[in-house]
Amino acid sequence: xxxxxxxxxxxxxxxxxxxxxxxxxxxxxxxxxxxxxxxxxxxxxxxxxxxxxxxxxxxxxxxxxxxxxxxxxxxxxxxxxxxxxxxxxxxxxxxxxxxxxxxxxxxxxxxxxxxxxxxxxxxxxxxxxxxxxxxxxxxxxxxxxxxxxxxxxxxxxxxxxxxxxxxxxxxxxxxxxxxxxxxxxxxxxxxxxx
Numbered sequence: 001x002x003x004x005x006x007x008x009x010x011x012x013x014x015x016x017x018x019x020x021x022x023x024x025x026x027x028x029x030x031x032x033x034x035x036x037x038x039x040x041x042x043x044x045x046x047x048x049x050x051x052x053x054x055x056x057x058x059x060x061x062x063x064x065x066x067x068x069x070x071x072x073x074x075x076x077x078x079x080x081x082x083x084x085x086x087x088x089x090x091x092x093x094x095x096x097x098x099x100x101x102x103x104x105x106x107x108x109x110x111x112x113x114x115x116x117x118x119x120x121x122x123x124x125x126x127x128x129x130x131x132x133x134x135x136x137x138x139x140x141x142x143x144x145x146x147x148x149x150x151x152x153x154x155x156x157x158x159x160x161x162x163x164x165x166x167x168x169x170x171x172x173x174x175x176x177x178x179x180x181x182x183x184x185x186x187x188x189x190x191x192x193x194x
Contacts, residue, residue: 023047051151055114058085058157060191066092069100073189080111083118091128098136100126106149114193120145120161138170143185155194161187 025045032038058075065071073087083106091098102124110116122143129136147161163185 023049051115053151053154055151055157055193058083058114058191058193060157060159060189062187062189064186064188065089068092073102073104073191075104075106075114077113080113081108082106083108083114089124089126095131096128097131098126098128100124100139104145106147114149115151117148118146120147120163122165124165139167140170141165141167145185145187147187149189151193155192157189157191157193159187159189161185161189163187 023046025047026042027045028040028042030038030040056077058073060073060075062071062073068091069089070092071087071089073085075083075085077083084104085106086101086103089100089102102122104120104122106114106118106120108114108116108118122145124139124141124143126139126141127136128139143163143165145161145163147159147163149157149159151157164182165185166182167180169180
C-alpha cells in the first residue's frame with residue numbers, strides 16, 4: 001500500500017512537470033486619425049516559456065535514502081543526451097558501519113540534459129560491517145531508474161525517480177543475508193546546479 005501511494009505521488013509530480021509556463025497578454029490599441037475618428041483594435045497574445053538556463057554540474061542528496069544511508073552525489077553533463085555521476089554513502093542504521101560508492105548514467109531522450117525525463121542505469125558497491133561481528137560484507141548492486149529532473153529556481157535542483165536494484169552479497173552467512181536480492185529504488189533528489 002505504501003509503495004502504491006508513493007507511486008501515485010511520483011506520477012502526479014511527473015505529469016505536472018510536463019506543463020510549461022504560459023503567459024497571456026491582452027493588448028488594446030486606440031488610433032485617432034487626423035479627422036478625430038477613433039479606431040480601436042484588441043489582440044490576445046499567448047506565449048509559452050521554457051527554462052533554457054545552461055547547467056553543466058549538480059550536487060544532490062536523496063533525503064529518502066537517509067533511512068538507510070547518508071549520501072551525496074555529483075553529476076556532470078557530457079552532452080545534450082547524457083549526464084554521468086557518482087557518489088558516496090555511509091550507513092545510518094545503528095550498529096552498522098561501512099561505506100559505499102555508486103555510479104550512474106542518465107540518458108535524457110529529450111536531448112535537454114540535465115533537465116526532463118531520463119533513464120538511468122546504475123551500479124553501487126557497499127562494504128558493511130555489523131558492530132557485533134568481525135567480518136564484513138561486500139554488497140554490489142546493479143539497477144535501472146526512470147526519473148524526472150527539474151530546476152524550480154535558478155540554481156535549485158529537484159528530481160523524482162523510481163526503479164529497481166538487484167543486490168549481490170559476497171557472504172550470505174552473516175547478519176546481512178536478508179538483504180540479498182531485488183529491492184525498489186525510490187528517489188527524491190534536492191541539490192544545487194550550476
